[in-house]
Amino acid sequence: MDSQPLSSHIAPPIPEGAPLFEQENARSVAVRTLLRIASTALDAERLVRDELAAHPAWNDFERALYQELVFGTLRMRAKLDWVLTGFYHGEFPKCMPAVQETLRVALYQILMISKVPPQAAIESASRLLSRIKGEAYAAKLVGVLRAITRNVAGIRYPPREQLALHLAVVYSHPMWLVERWLERYGEEVTEQMLAANLERPPLYLAANRVRTEDRFLPVWLEQHSIPFEISPLAPRLVRTNPFLEISALPIAREGLCYVSDPMYVSVASLIEATSPSRVLYACTTPTLALLPVWELATARSCGIAILTEQGVLPGWVAQTQQQLGWGPLEVLQPESDATFDVVALDAPSSGIGLWRRKPEGKWRLDSWDLHRAARRNRKLFERAIANLAPGGIVAVTVASFEPIETVGLVEWVARAHPELERVRADERIVSPSLIHADGTLQALPHNHRCDSVFVALFRKRL
Known part of the structure; x- marks a missing residue:
């Protein structure tokens, strides 16, 4: 066997724009998606949706396999890297990114997907590696994968003593x-x-109350033999198969339902109880948290404006408005002195509470990001409450359960804003299992099957 280190083998580069496979399949597109996620700040969910839309000829198995490879490889990356580093004699971290992602995808199938024969995963990786680095290099790497396959039962992970x-x-x-x-x-x-x-995130659907009633959704799903259950945290939501492609459902195309989460629906329910006349949604960039609040404003015919750090809206917001038939969003200008009786603040955060849906976040975060996120959410809080009317409510949502971002925010508000008083969440409106002793809401990954989000309510004194 060639004694040169694997990292020394060089093959001619693939021409720019050429596919990694002559005919792309779920595995090669998964590698490409993971490369884009690793080299950019792009959102994995959005990239996956775009690729699924670009490959309408894939059958159900290929579509499910592609999603599982992308999100599963992201979830298990540290474990995969531990194994590859051990069998690769320390060379794995030195590999070019395309090689790393190809090996991770292959190993994920070998270790985690029992329905995929290991040989199929290895052969697919071999073809892809041959195009990336040449056949000689690919043969060495295939040898690594075969060695792992033969010794799966003997893989040693760090002992529990460490x-x-x-x-x-x-x-x-x-x-x-x-x-x-x-x-x-x-x-x-x-x-x-x-x-x-590490669990797959549940998929929650809400009926679009502007066009139909809550009871319509479970009836329709039952009629079409789609398994579901009513969310115990937010009974207007149904929880269904996370691999269900919403865009393929007629009721989604007709704007009769949308994707949501129990925590965001709970916030909208608390806001609804205040009978708002004008609502401001403030954020870094709009997220799922916007949708129930926007729906509420449309259904109640009350005005809604949006304040973003960039001052512009992403394209999906206009698409959502057109599809769901909701009212217009006024973009609040920085110099505006308009007042609102409710501010729904979707605060900047580390995103730790979203890692089931966005596992790429695990590998983009360091401990200093928690402090940076805390500073950013306080800055946006200051900007948003400048437009809060006396007696008005501010509902703060933080996609985290790190104290510096959650409890720390509440403590900071008490010190910096004596004009604001804390408001307890009403257990008649939201699930008591979400309410803490201090009246805030907090979902946790091991207790609640939803985004791990923190919510605090404040009222501006008259």
Whole structure:
């Protein structure tokens, strides 16, 4: 065998714009998607939706396989890298990104997908690696994958005596965060949270109340033999198969339903109880949290404006408005002195609470990002409440359960804004299981099957 290190083999580059496979399939497109995620700040969910739309000829298996490879590889990246580094004799971190992602995708199939024969995963990786680096290099890497396949039962992970490292590798989370959670929550709860973050995120659908009633959605799903259950946290929502492609459903194309989450619906319910006349949604960039609030404003015929850091709206907002038939969103200008009786603040955050849906976030975050996120959410809070009318309510949503971003925000408001008083969430309106002793809401990954979001309510004194 050639004694040169694997990283020394060089093959002619693939011509710009050429596909990695002559005929792209789910595996090669998954590798391409992972490369784009690793090299940009693009959102994995959106990239996956775009690729699915670009490959209408794929059958159900190929579409499901593609999604599982992208999100599964992202969720399990640390565990995959541990195995590859061990069998690759330390060379794996030196590989070019396309090689790394190809090996991760192949290994994910070998270790995690029982319905895919290991040989199919290896042959697919071999063809792709041959195009990336040449046949000789590919043969060496295929040898690594075959060696892993023969020794799956003998793979050694860090021993439990090295608890933080063991949990970080086995549950594929950043080491610094595992250490942080162990110190705060202890071993048992930390392990439960890590395991919960590896689960596929549930898919929640809400009936579009502007066009139909809540009861329409479960009836339609039952008539079409689509399994579902009513959310115990927000009964107007149904929870269904996470691989269900919403865009393929007639009721989605007709604007009769939309994707949501129990926490965002709960916020809208709390806002609705105040009988708002004008609502301001403030954010860095719009997220799913906007939708129930926008729907509420349209259904109640009350005005709604949006304040963003960039001052512009992404294209999906206009598409959503057209599809769902909701009212216009006024973009609030920085110098505006308009007042609102409700401010729904979708605060900037680390995004830790979204890692089941957005597992790429695990590998983009470091401990300093928590402090940066906390500073940003306070800055946007200051900007948003400048337009809050006396007696008005501000509902703050933070997609995290890190204290510096959640409890820390509440404590900062108490110090910096004596004109604001805390308001308890009403257990007659939202699920009592979400309400903490101080009246805030917090979903956690191991206790609630939804985004792990924090919510706090404040009222501006008269």
